[in-house]
Amino acid sequence: MTQPTVSNHTATADRVARICGAVDELRPALVAFAQGLVRIPSLPGQEAPAHDYVAVKLRALQLDVAIVESRFDELRGHPAFNDDGLAPEGRINVVARWPGATPSRSRSLILNGHLDVVSAGNVALWTDAPFSGVIRGGRLYGRGACDMKSGVTAAVFALEALMRIGRRPGGDVTVQTVSGEESGGVGTLTTIVKGCRADAAIILEPTTLKLCPIQSGALTFRLRVDGRSIHACMKRLGVSAIEKACYLIGRLNAFDRARHLARPSPYYPDPLNIAPISVGTLSGGDWHSTVPQESVIEGRFGIFAGESVADAQQAFVAAVHDASAADPWLREHPPALEWFEGQFEAGQTDTAAPILLALATCHEAMAGEPAVMEGVTYGSDLRLFTNHAGIPAVLYGPGDVANAHTVDEFIEVEEVVTATKVLALTIDTWCA
Numbered sequence: 001m002t003q004p005t006v007s008n009h010t011a012t013a014d015r016v017a018r019i020c021g022a023v024d025e026l027r028p029a030l031v032a033f034a035q036g037l038v039r040i041p042s043l044p045g046q047e048a049p050a051h052d053y054v055a056v057k058l059r060a061l062q063l064d065v066a067i068v069e070s071r072f073d074e075l076r077g078h079p080a081f082n083d084d085g086l087a088p089e090g091r092i093n094v095v096a097r098w099p100g101a102t103p104s105r106s107r108s109l110i111l112n113g114h115l116d117v118v119s120a121g122n123v124a125l126w127t128d129a130p131f132s133g134v135i136r137g138g139r140l141y142g143r144g145a146c147d148m149k150s151g152v153t154a155a156v157f158a159l160e161a162l163m164r165i166g167r168r169p170g171g172d173v174t175v176q177t178v179s180g181e182e183s184g185g186v187g188t189l190t191t192i193v194k195g196c197r198a199d200a201a202i203i204l205e206p207t208t209l210k211l212c213p214i215q216s217g218a219l220t221f222r223l224r225v226d227g228r229s230i231h232a233c234m235k236r237l238g239v240s241a242i243e244k245a246c247y248l249i250g251r252l253n254a255f256d257r258a259r260h261l262a263r264p265s266p267y268y269p270d271p272l273n274i275a276p277i278s279v280g281t282l283s284g285g286d287w288h289s290t291v292p293q294e295s296v297i298e299g300r301f302g303i304f305a306g307e308s309v310a311d312a313q314q315a316f317v318a319a320v321h322d323a324s325a326a327d328p329w330l331r332e333h334p335p336a337l338e339w340f341e342g343q344f345e346a347g348q349t350d351t352a353a354p355i356l357l358a359l360a361t362c363h364e365a366m367a368g369e370p371a372v373m374e375g376v377t378y379g380s381d382l383r384l385f386t387n388h389a390g391i392p393a394v395l396y397g398p399g400d401v402a403n404a405h406t407v408d409e410f411i412e413v414e415e416v417v418t419a420t421k422v423l424a425l426t427i428d429t430w431c432a
Helices: 013-038 048-060 145-164 186-193 232-237 241-262 309-325 328-332 354-367 382-388 413-430
Strands: 064-069 092-098 109-114 139-141 173-178 201-203 211-215 217-226 277-284 294-303 336-344 373-376 393-395 410-412
Touching (some): 013 354, 048 092, 064 186, 092 186, 109 413, 145 173, 173 186, 186 382, 201 382, 211 354, 217 241, 294 309
Parallel strands (some): 109 173, 211 373
Antiparallel strands (some): 139 410, 211 393, 277 294
16 A cells, blocks of 8 residues: 555646546436436345446446455454344445556555445335435435435446546556445445555545545443332332433433533534434333333444543443432432444544545535535444554545435435546546
8 A cells, every 4th residue: 555645636627627528428327327226225134236236337347346245253353343133144245446557656545335225114204115216306316315325326437437538547446335334334344354455445425525534433322220110109109210211311411412512623513413422212111000110221322533432431331320329219229231232433534634635626626616524423434444444534425414314315416426526536636
């Protein structure tokens, strides 16, 4: 891997015009490819057909295409491994390499995107079938259209656009489509364990074409709260585990606010929503006329960039302890804490990293406006590149994450086209 340096390869008007022309010519094929990819219901554990679809296209571009299987027995000992509880068989990933002309003297790049999508939920709420891939009003609709099959499409067609105008990169360009990002990141972790490396990585998450080199982490927690059951008519002689849980939730909200006030960041537009604590489920009781004996709180505890998992867990334990110590019942009956399922680190690339400068320059050349740099509040595969592969990485792609994981998920087609142009110019600049 070569040492990243600031490039002198400027975005000339001629290169911009040629790339734009090539992408515009490819637009019908690009849209059709994205529609076809959205129409494949690649739910977690069922990603293989979507990978096969992309692999066919990448082979047609004469790239070196490898199918890389995620084997849990090979990953389980890795500190970043998260067992998503799905059957490990058939969890494949695609790694396609466009060999550079002068790899020893040029920088390399990974373009990474996941193909797993979340459930469509209540299908009756959708205007069209969740995997319709329909185009209406300049928008592509369907589960995965925004998160993040359109980003993958942009990467594939960025390469084809460069091939069309005869621009071969000096350094290697690798396109990775991975499984399991939504449930822990086993796909990208597999590529790292298998030795895939580059001088930088662009992860094609929906960022509305903002540069996002910082991601918060998230830990999933469970708190079991004990009460004292009794007939509801004798409520004052019992202790409601649900009421004690509600007390704890209130204290966690105050803890959340205090954490944010102590850790401001210029890269987040909402200073109180950087690494939020959110309660997702609250359950308790077994009869409407009985004071509940037990309740269970489950939620997500955000980790700030630069904060270790161990430090974050310690802070959470202290907050629960302090809240319990202030309540006479909980002082004697402290809640039991369990960390389970996803335990995602935070991740961060230096905001002065050369890949960010190159991407920002290319974005401005193609989008006609300065690039905006922000952090994201969600976990992503960026942490795997930065923390476990030593690769500077940035999230950058078409689509608004507010349209992901929701009914009638969509993406603006024009934004996908713009992203394709930016990625093509970035490859041509970074890997020159």
